[in-house]
Amino acid sequence: EPEVTQTPSHQVTQMGQEVILRCVPISNHLYFYWYRQILGQKVEFLVSFYNNEISEKSEIFDDQFSVERPDGSNFTLKIRSTKLEDSAMYFCASNNRGNQPQHFGDGTRLSIL
């Protein structure tokens, strides 16, 4: 069964550094999402992306965050200047129609030192 893949599985970065989290959605999917889960808390929506543009973003997704689909397969989340509070698990998800179940990757654990 096709899967959403995320790399790296764990990223350790110094505060203030830029980080790029990578995702390869399922190939025939058109809608892409990023979510964040701070340890011990619920999963929070960050941003959705369709047709090469952001569909919706949450209040968490401020100017430090950006998303990009640089080619036909990758979907990236960039945090420009990381803060301690950005430490979390970041999940990428995709679906082939906006109202269909989202398939999640295994997540990237981001640790900011």
Add this chain to the structure above:
Amino acid sequence: AQTVTQSQPEMSVQEAETVTLSCTYDTSENNYYLFWYKQPPSRQMILVIRQEAYKQQNATENRFSVNFQKAAKSFSLKISDSQLGDTAMYFCAFSASYTGTASKLTFGTGTRLQVTL
């Protein structure tokens, strides 16, 4: 905006027994979907079951079934014949039903389920 509430932070059930996890939600949308996702210690997010709001029949998936009460905005998950592998965090989630655009998931705070021998 929609909200999802899970009032049971932790639950425990013995192997082979049945357990019900509660979820309530609030929305002004008429068409929407409800989901239960499972997150084992490995922290993957695994879809357990989905319910379409316009369908009155409760969804079932093997040992997993839901009790969907639209008027009460309630969406509980029943796990029958519990197995050790069911030990996980369970998240209830809501998605509006939009066609032609992305629909975000709004999650509850989760219920940690422990299945014991």
